[in-house]
Amino acid sequence: MGKRITFHDHKPKTLSLQQAVIEGFSKERKSIPPKFFYDERGSALFAAICDQPEYYPPDVEQxxxxxxxxxxxxxxxTGRVIFEPGAGSTAKIRLLLEALRPLAYVPMDISCEFLKQAAADLVDEFPWLPVHATCVDFTHSLPIPETAPPGRRLAFFPGSSIGNFSPQAACEFLTLVHQQIGPDGLLLIGVDTKKDPDILHAAYNDAAGVTAAFNLNLLHRIRNETDVECNPENFDHQAFYNPEQGRIEMHLVSRCRQTLRLNGYRFELAEGETVHTENSYKYTPQEFLAQASRAGLREVRHWVAEQDLFALYLLAGA
Ligand SMILES: C[S@@+](CC[C@H](N)C(=O)[O-])C[C@H]1O[C@@H](n2cnc3c(N)ncnc32)[C@H](O)[C@@H]1O
Incomplete structure (x- = not known):
C-alpha cells in the first residue's frame, strides 16, 4: 500500500511580508494583502473566530x-480527486468525506505548518483517505501534486474565501479553478450573502475581540518578521459594511501620528489613518452565478440557507 500522506511545498519564494509592507505602505491608501494574516498564530485565531457566536458563516455552512x-x-x-484551496483546519471537508468517498484529497494552504498538522489529523481520522497536502499561494497557482492520482476532479472552496478577492480577481481565480478541474470537473463553493448590515457588523466585531486579535496579528508579524519597527498597541481594529461596494472592509486604524521606518523608507501615518487589510464581498445568488458564468462555470444546483444567511453552489466546467 502507498503512502497515505504526502507533503509538497509550492509556495512562491517571492512571498515576502517585507516587500508587501513596502508596496502596501507606499500607496496613497495603505493596504496589506489578507494572505499575510495566516502564520500559525493567525490560523489558530481564525479557528477561534469560527467559534464566536456572532460569526455565523461556519455554523450555517457546516x-x-x-x-x-x-x-x-x-x-x-464518488471517487473524485478533491482539492481544496485554503483548506485551513479541514473541518468542512470532513463533513462530506463519507458521502463523497474521494479517491484522494489535496488540501492546499499558505499556512504550511498548520496545514501539515491538519493533514496529519485528517489521515488519523480517515485512514482510508490518501492525502496530498500542498503548501501554495492560491493567488499565484493551484498545482495538483504529481503524487495525486488521475481522476475526475472536484474543487471545494468553502468559507466564502471567494469574497476576499475583488470581483475582477474572483473571476480570474474561478477561471484558474475551471482550468484545474477540466471539462468533467466540478466546483462546490460556499459564498456569503448580502444581508442586514447589523448582522454583518456583529460578525466582524465579536464581543470577545477575537477578530480584532486576528487583524492586529498582522502587526505582530510585521514586527517579528520584518525590519519595520512598529508597536501593535498603536493601532485599533476596525470592520464595517460598505454598502456601495457590497463588502465588509477590515482596517487597522492608527491611534496616533506615527512614523514606521524600514531600510531607509519612512512611512508616515496620521492619527485615524487606516491600513486596509481585508475585504469580504457578499453576493446575492444572481450576482454570484453571473460571476461564475463569466469564468465559464455553469450551475448544477445551488442551495440557500434559512433566512438567506449563506449559499452553496455546485458548478460544472463547460
Ligand atoms: C477564511 S479561512 C477559511 C478556511 C476554511 N476553508 C474554512 O472554510 O473554514 C482562509 C484560509 O485560506 C488560507 N489562505 C489565505 N490566503 C491564501 C493564499 N493566498 N493561498 C493559500 N491559502 C490561503 C488561510 O491560511 C486559511 O486557512
Whole structure:
C-alpha cells in the first residue's frame, strides 16, 4: 500500500511580508494583502473566530454541508480527486468525506505548518483517505501534486474565501479553478450573502475581540518578521459594511501620528489613518452565478440557507 500522506511545498519564494509592507505602505491608501494574516498564530485565531457566536458563516455552512452531503454526492458521484484551496483546519471537508468517498484529497494552504498538522489529523481520522497536502499561494497557482492520482476532479472552496478577492480577481481565480478541474470537473463553493448590515457588523466585531486579535496579528508579524519597527498597541481594529461596494472592509486604524521606518523608507501615518487589510464581498445568488458564468462555470444546483444567511453552489466546467 502507498503512502497515505504526502507533503509538497509550492509556495512562491517571492512571498515576502517585507516587500508587501513596502508596496502596501507606499500607496496613497495603505493596504496589506489578507494572505499575510495566516502564520500559525493567525490560523489558530481564525479557528477561534469560527467559534464566536456572532460569526455565523461556519455554523450555517457546516449545517448545510451536513444536511446536503448525500444530495451533493448524488450529483457529483464518488471517487473524485478533491482539492481544496485554503483548506485551513479541514473541518468542512470532513463533513462530506463519507458521502463523497474521494479517491484522494489535496488540501492546499499558505499556512504550511498548520496545514501539515491538519493533514496529519485528517489521515488519523480517515485512514482510508490518501492525502496530498500542498503548501501554495492560491493567488499565484493551484498545482495538483504529481503524487495525486488521475481522476475526475472536484474543487471545494468553502468559507466564502471567494469574497476576499475583488470581483475582477474572483473571476480570474474561478477561471484558474475551471482550468484545474477540466471539462468533467466540478466546483462546490460556499459564498456569503448580502444581508442586514447589523448582522454583518456583529460578525466582524465579536464581543470577545477575537477578530480584532486576528487583524492586529498582522502587526505582530510585521514586527517579528520584518525590519519595520512598529508597536501593535498603536493601532485599533476596525470592520464595517460598505454598502456601495457590497463588502465588509477590515482596517487597522492608527491611534496616533506615527512614523514606521524600514531600510531607509519612512512611512508616515496620521492619527485615524487606516491600513486596509481585508475585504469580504457578499453576493446575492444572481450576482454570484453571473460571476461564475463569466469564468465559464455553469450551475448544477445551488442551495440557500434559512433566512438567506449563506449559499452553496455546485458548478460544472463547460
Ligand atoms: C477564511 S479561512 C477559511 C478556511 C476554511 N476553508 C474554512 O472554510 O473554514 C482562509 C484560509 O485560506 C488560507 N489562505 C489565505 N490566503 C491564501 C493564499 N493566498 N493561498 C493559500 N491559502 C490561503 C488561510 O491560511 C486559511 O486557512
Amino acid at each position: 449545517a448545510m454541508l451536513t444536511r446536503l452531503a448525500q444530495e451533493i454526492a448524488d450529483l457529483t458521484g
